[in-house]
Amino acid sequence: MTAESRDGRVARGDRRRALIVAxxxxxxxxxxxxxxxxxxxxxxxxxxxxxxxxxFATVDDLMVGALRASVEDSAGGLLDQVRRTATDPVRALADYVTVHRGRAIAEYELYLQAARRPALRPIARQWLDALSEVLRPVVPDETARRALVATVDGLLLQSLLSDEPPSEAEMRALLGHVVRVSGSDTGPAAPHG
Amino acid sequence: MTAESRDGRVARGDRRRALIVAxxxxxxxxxxxxxxxxxxxxxxxxxxxxxxxxxFATVDDLMVGALRASVEDSAGGLLDQVRRTATDPVRALADYVTVHRGRAIAEYELYLQAARRPALRPIARQWLDALSEVLRPVVPDETARRALVATVDGLLLQSLLSDEPPSEAEMRALLGHVVRVSGSDTGPAAPHG
DNA sequence: CATAATATGGAACAAATGTTCTGATTGTTA
DNA sequence: TAACAATCAGAACATTTGTTCCATATTATG
Structure with missing residues (x-):
């Protein structure tokens, strides 16, 4: 949509919008x-x-734009990293909240606004779906993965509510535990952790 | 502390404080x-x-009071219910977000403020600890329970971010799954699912 | 009763905010 | 060039907010 600039004015407007959202x-x-x-x-x-x-006529619109950009950026980046570089999804997620903590907090704060603002909910769902996609390789079963997504969401949340976030090792340990037991429930257990 | 009223003035003040927090x-x-x-x-x-x-000199103080009251009330009530009436913890939690949805949303909104307000973090931790206590009967293992707490936290969160909350049945199903697989990892598997 | 401490209400003030109005500027089209 | 649409800046307005000041009421203590 915004790729080709039929009109120089709207093109400038698009750039401004992106600038504002960032x-x-x-x-x-x-x-x-x-x-x-x-x-x-x-x-x-x-x-x-x-x-x-x-x-952005209202502040709410501004919030919608910010959350959408954040989710597209982070979730997209996460997906790309896992898919293209074959990174361990668990490790990628652990990285996400440790090395980019500031941005992660911002994104989650926006994400949480969906509790009061229905306009944000479709985007929140988008985040959950992306998370599910990221985790598909390690937990193929649907129900198990839905539970795992909740676990990840909870861990990310808790990592923002603590004075000091859980270390990457701790994070990996907890997630690893869930993946292991959850995976072993849906089929033949993985040969080794 | 506030039980006995040495001074009628401070007693009145205490009542006012409680009134305001509520x-x-x-x-x-x-x-x-x-x-x-x-x-x-x-x-x-x-x-x-x-x-x-x-x-409450500042609005932040007001928030601290509100969150503390909420957590003491809800977490305490949850613990009592599970301990005294031997209710299934999973069911008690599922009830918590379905029948008292309004209050649950309010409490979680306050809870989430801990991301930006360090003053709220000790109380947030109190909630997590209480949650862990509630779940101890079903998952005795420490690590497994910590993961389960994250799952519950994530599910509660997601239930507030959706247009329609997961049904109690769905909630029970997901939590049940995690409890089952998590429990079977820490000891002899339960006889049947 | 007199004095002091605690608690409370009414009014007020400065600061910040969402939003709108009025033009000016930039780009398009005929 | 002329007419028009999209974009923007400056100023302004009404509203809301946190907080404080001042006076009053309530309770305790001597």
């Missing part, structure tokens, strides 16, 4: 969702509040 | 954390904003 994510990363205001985003993007209001 | 929880239940303001709580409690500001 700034919005950074604002959330720095100040939390409570700090996500037209003015803060405008300042972060080096743009006037009128411009953010023009492209 | 009102704060109701406000979060109705409007979300974003609506948790001195004025809203004061109005809900039938009290002047000065009074709420007197007992």
């Amino acid at each position: 700034a919005a994510v950074r604002v959330v990363e720095r100040e939390g969702v409570a700090g996500l205001t037209h003015r803060a985003v405008a300042a972060e993007a080096g743009v006037s509040p009128t411009s953010t209001a023009y492209h | 009102a704060a929880v109701r406000v979060v239940e109705r409007e979300g954390v974003a609506g948790l303001t001195h004025r809203a709580v004061a109005a809900e409690a039938g009290v002047s904003p000065t009074s709420t500001a007197y007992h």
Whole structure:
């Protein structure tokens, strides 16, 4: 859609929108969702509040844009990494919350807003689906994987609610445990952990 | 501490504090954390904003009080129910998010604020510990239980992020799965699923 | 009763916010 | 060039918020 610029004006608008969304994510990363205001985003993007209001009429719209960009970016990146480089999904997830902790917190804060804002729910579901896809290689069974997704979601959540996040080793250990027992329930156990 | 009232004035103050905290929880239940303001709580409690500001100097303090009350109430109630009436913990948890959905959402919203407010983290941990206690009967192994707690936390979270929460049956099915496989990993498998 | 401490209400203030109005600027099309 | 649409900036407005100040009421203590 935004790839070809039929109109130079809308092309510039598209660039602005992207600029604003990226700034919005950074604002959330720095100040939390409570700090996500037209003015803060405008300042972060080096743009006037009128411009953010023009492209995102309400603050809620701004939030939708930020969450969508975050999910597409992170979930997409995760999927790519696992698929293309054949990385262990568990390790990729553990990395996700440890090395990119700041962004992970921001994304999860946005993600959680879906509890009150129905507009965000489809995107939240998108995240869960992507997570499920990432984990498919290690747990093929549908029910087991749904449970595992919940576990991962819970661990990610808890890692944001603790003074110090669980170490990558701890994370891998817990996830590994679930994968092992869950996998062994749905078919022949994997030869070795 | 607040049981005996050495001083009639502080006794009245204690009652007020309790009144305010209860009102704060109701406000979060109705409007979300974003609506948790001195004025809203004061109005809900039938009290002047000065009074709420007197007992809870900042809005953050108000949040701490609300979360603490919620956790003590819910986690305590859950523990009591399981211990005293020997209810199946899994069923008790499934009930918790289905029949008391409104309150559960409010509590989780407060709970999630710990991501940005360190003052809330000890209370968040208290919730996790209580959850672990509730689940001890079904999963005695430490590591397995820690993983299960994450699963429960994830499921509760997801149930708040969906347009329609998972049915109690679905919830029980998923949790049951994890308990089964997790339990069978730590000792002799249960005779039958 | 007098004095002090605690608790409370009413009013008020500065700061921040969402949003809109008014034009100006940039790009398109005829 | 002229007419038009999309995009933007500056200023402004009403609203809401946290918090404080001042006076008053309630309770305790001497």
